Amino acid sequence: MQAYLDLLQDVYDHGVGKDDRTGTGTRSVFGRQLRCDLAEGFPLLTTKKVFLRGIIHELLWFVRGDTNIKYLVDNNVGIWNEWPFQNYLKSKGLDNKLEKHGCDWQYQLEEFIGKIQRDDTFAQQWGELGPVYGKQWRNFSGVDQLDWVINEIKTNPNSRRLIVSAWNPGEIEEMAKAGLPPCHTLFQFYVSHDNKLSCQLYQRSADLFLGVPFNIASYALLTMMVAQVCKLQLGEFVHTFGDVHIYSNHEEQVRTQLSRTPKPLPKMTLNPSVTDLFEFRFEDFELTEYHPDAAIRAPVAV
Numbered sequence: 001m002q003a004y005l006d007l008l009q010d011v012y013d014h015g016v017g018k019d020d021r022t023g024t025g026t027r028s029v030f031g032r033q034l035r036c037d038l039a040e041g042f043p044l045l046t047t048k049k050v051f052l053r054g055i056i057h058e059l060l061w062f063v064r065g066d067t068n069i070k071y072l073v074d075n076n077v078g079i080w081n082e083w084p085f086q087n088y089l090k091s092k093g094l095d096n097k098l099e100k101h102g103c104d105w106q107y108q109l110e111e112f113i114g115k116i117q118r119d120d121t122f123a124q125q126w127g128e129l130g131p132v133y134g135k136q137w138r139n140f141s142g143v144d145q146l147d148w149v150i151n152e153i154k155t156n157p158n159s160r161r162l163i164v165s166a167w168n169p170g171e172i173e174e175m176a177k178a179g180l181p182p183c184h185t186l187f188q189f190y191v192s193h194d195n196k197l198s199c200q201l202y203q204r205s206a207d208l209f210l211g212v213p214f215n216i217a218s219y220a221l222l223t224m225m226v227a228q229v230c231k232l233q234l235g236e237f238v239h240t241f242g243d244v245h246i247y248s249n250h251e252e253q254v255r256t257q258l259s260r261t262p263k264p265l266p267k268m269t270l271n272p273s274v275t276d277l278f279e280f281r282f283e284d285f286e287l288t289e290y291h292p293d294a295a296i297r298a299p300v301a302v
């Protein structure tokens with residue numbers, strides 16, 4: 001994970017001021033790459049406590065093909081709450097009246113999430129993010145890409161076409177309404193001569209402080225799950241970035257992060273009896289030897 005900290009330092013030092021959709025402002029660079037050997041341990045940042053429970057639930061939610069925040073909310077994971085909420089405010093003409101992350105906004109957000117929890121009809125209507133990751137992974141114009149790629153890895157491991165894409169140009173506008181166009185856009189698997197499974201992700205846009213630690217752990221887990229069901233060993237996770245940025249309201253947090261020293265990586269164990277990608281449950285994941293520094297709170301740019 002030193003590579004992540006080096007990238008954080010690089011963007012902090014060399015990132016160039018750039019305005020962005022959220023109005024927050026960033027330091028940004030274009031085109032970088034991180035790699036990690038998955039056999040060396042589970043790539044979960046140790047210089048701050050990372051919310052792994054949320055990462056696991058989010059990944060299972062993608063794999064289920066689910067695009068409604070109801071599943072996440074019911075499992076007490078709030079990482080996608082702000083986007084359907086903002087869409088809800090917009091429909092009421094309130095999105096420009098409430099200051100994001102202000103007291104009123106926060107209060108209304110809690111009310112909104114309470115309604116998602118209690119009222120199924122409300123959740124159906126307002127919890128839906130549109131045709132985001134889960135939809136594209138499981139039903140991209142009728143193709144179940146996850147099912148296809150697993151079968152292809154098993155039967156044609158030398159293939160150079162082991163690709164899953166979340167970027168569906170015809171549906172981007174719809175994704176942007178209540179959710180976001182996919183940031184982790186496309187990934188490719190690779191099976192080496194010695195039966196190791198690697199995965200490379202292209203991430204078009206990367207919130208380096210908040211989102212990237214989630215993205216690394218999530219794809220490392222996905223690669224472990226696919227390796228297990230395809231009976232392969234673990235290779236590398238290669239993370240390729242387009243616009244990598246640090247939001248201007250994360251700079252203090254980045255300095256804290258960079259002042260800390262990484263510890264040995266934790267270990268992740270998957271329940272070995274699971275042989276079907278679609279049958280993993282939350283209880284099938286066990287993290288041990290994780291001794292991180294304290295969490296570092298930061299507001300998410302909406």
Ligand SMILES: Nc1nc(=O)c2c([nH]1)NC[C@@H]1CN(c3ccc(C(=O)N[C@@H](CCC(=O)O)C(=O)O)cc3)CN21
Pocket residue numbers: 050051054078079080180207210211212214295296297298300301302
């Ligand atoms: N600006 C932005 N950055 C992102 O990383 C991001 C988005 N937007 N939009 C969609 C998803 C949602 N993701 C998120 C959203 C919030 C956190 C976050 O706040 N993480 C906290 C812990 C949150 C908690 O404990 O509930 C952290 O400290 O990592 C992380 C990833 C990643 N994505």
Ligand SMILES: O=c1ccn([C@H]2C[C@H](O)[C@@H](COP(=O)(O)O)O2)c(=O)[nH]1
Pocket residue numbers: 021022180181183184205206207208210211212215301
């Ligand atoms: O998994 C994710 C999802 C989102 N992000 C970040 C990257 C950007 O900061 C925003 C998305 O804004 P766009 O204007 O659509 O690029 O969310 C991430 O890092 N990881």
